Amino acid sequence: QQQVKQSPQSLIVQKGGISIINCAYENTAFDYFPWYQQFPGKGPALLIAIRPDVSEKKEGRFTISFNKSAKQFSLHIMDSQPGDSATYFCAASISGNQFYFGTGTSLTVIP
């Protein structure tokens, strides 16, 4: 059973546009929600993370929106750039003991 559901599977955005990736979870015990960026042939790198006591976190062009009641969280990439083209994974964890990953979203930003 997929603990974290991620959509869309792939996304194409024009340069300068907003990329939005969504994730949903069921286990209310999750208390940490990170997003990772992965380039081909490389390991995932932490992009931004949020805890359920806040509804939004922004770091530069990247924003996480968190809806605790709906058990959903999303990643927004503002002013998307070709260099943002990568695969993005959401994840959920209980105090960092085990991380459950979404299925990934392949983002392509076209110039």
Place this chain on the structure above:
Amino acid sequence: GAVVSQHPSWVICKSGTSVKIECRSLDFQATTMFWYRQFPKQSLMLMATSNEGSKATYEQGVEKDKFLINHASLTLSTLTVTSAHPEDSSFYICSARDFRRQGPVEQYFGPGTRLTVT
């Protein structure tokens, strides 16, 4: 900070041989290291969790006799794929975390090792 390295970055081995992959935390002590496997265009699948000085805990369906994990120090864990077969070809990624630290509960990923078994 929080740099994790893996060695080798890629390896090709013949079917039936064994191959060892190293995972090192370079600037912090990792009480726990995780080993993942990733197939092309798929998500990360947790294989096992290793705690320094104790036996690894394997996820359901992962053969512990085939994927030997050793975590002998706070900065080094190794994954040995024994009697490798072509179906073991994959991208293996480790991550590390210091559970003794207060604050962020994040794990830090290595760059991955591409294993090809011929």
